[in-house]
Amino acid sequence: MTPRLIHAGNPGPMTGDGNWTYLIGDRNPVLIDAGVGHAPHLDAIAAAAPRGPSLVLVTHAHSDHVSGAAAIKAKWPAARFMKFPWPVRDPDVGWSWIEDGSTIDTDQGPLTVLHTPGHSPDHLTFWHADSRTLFVGDMLVQGSTVVIPASHGGSLADYLRSLDRMLRLNPARALPAHGPVIDDVAGIIHKYVEHRAQRERQVLDALTTGPLTVDAITAGIYPALDQALVPMAQESVLAHLQKLDSDGRARRDGDRWLVV
Numbered sequence: 368m369t370p371r372l373i374h375a376g377n378p379g380p381m382t383g384d385g386n387w388t389y390l391i392g393d394r395n396p397v398l399i400d401a402g403v404g405h406a407p408h409l410d411a412i413a414a415a416a417p418r419g420p421s422l423v424l425v426t427h428a429h430s431d432h433v434s435g436a437a438a439i440k441a442k443w444p445a446a447r448f449m450k451f452p453w454p455v456r457d458p459d460v461g462w463s464w465i466e467d468g469s470t471i472d473t474d475q476g477p478l479t480v481l482h483t484p485g486h487s488p489d490h491l492t493f494w495h496a497d498s499r500t501l502f503v504g505d506m507l508v509q510g511s512t513v514v515i516p517a518s519h520g521g522s523l524a525d526y527l528r529s530l531d532r533m534l535r536l537n538p539a540r541a542l543p544a545h546g547p548v549i550d551d552v553a554g555i556i557h558k559y560v561e562h563r564a565q566r567e568r569q570v571l572d573a574l575t576t577g578p579l580t581v582d583a584i585t586a587g588i589y590p591a592l593d594q595a596l597v598p599m600a601q602e603s604v605l606a607h608l609q610k611l612d613s614d615g616r617a618r619r620d621g622d623r624w625l626v627v
């Protein structure tokens with residue numbers, strides 16, 4: 368598996384350096400993720416595959432992964448588009464829907480589709496068993512944790528289950544949408560799981576003082592946080608509370624949360 372890395376050219380506060388997209392094969396090129404439709408991205412795809420991708424696989428419907436689909440379709444009308452449905456977010460490009468266990472043929476061998484919800488409800492991960500390569504979208508980012516947008520379709524419980532599934536594949540490497548290639552996949556997953564367990568203990572500790580709002584818990588756990596980062600931290604705290612709720616260990620009472 369030797370995909371070409373094609374940068375989407377979209378650095379920014381939410382995307383870091385911007386997104387990687389991956390082009391597999393020459394005869395029937397398969398592009399993983401659509402970027403945002405910037406001209407340099409389309410030019411780079413054209414340079415690598417003059418007739419364009421035959422197929423675009425989209426990991427999930429966050430805009431930095433999916434919003435370029437319309438521009439790709441406009442430039443190469445024969446391209447097909449596949450993802451797992453998320454009806455409120457999916458732009459209309461005539462999707463073919465795929466699901467857990469689907470197989471996608473590429474010039475470099477088949478990819479198995481894994482539905483790995485958590486970061487978003489529609490998130491897919493693509494597994495190339497021959498090379499033990501996992502295309503992970505936003506499931507893993509080297510040197511950082513992954514946002515679980517609890518008010519916008521994220522689920523920490525799902526995310527942890529998805530990480531466990533990925534771990535059990537024993538991948539040799541993970542190709543993410545952000546940041547460098549990940550060679551120690553098990554290492555980063557173990558680190559993530561430990562980080563979430565530690566955060567969960569902090570949330571439970573905070574609740575021992577009595578019922579609290581998400582804002583109050585966040586202020587206690589992240590006392591010196593830059594104001595711009597507070598909403599994201601609140602999403603993370605809410606994600607933990609929802610997981611504790613699904614585990615039967617906390618519940619919501621009005622706008623406050625308490626231990627069960």
Ligand SMILES: [Zn+2]
Pocket residue numbers: 427429486487505
């Ligand atoms: Zn995302």
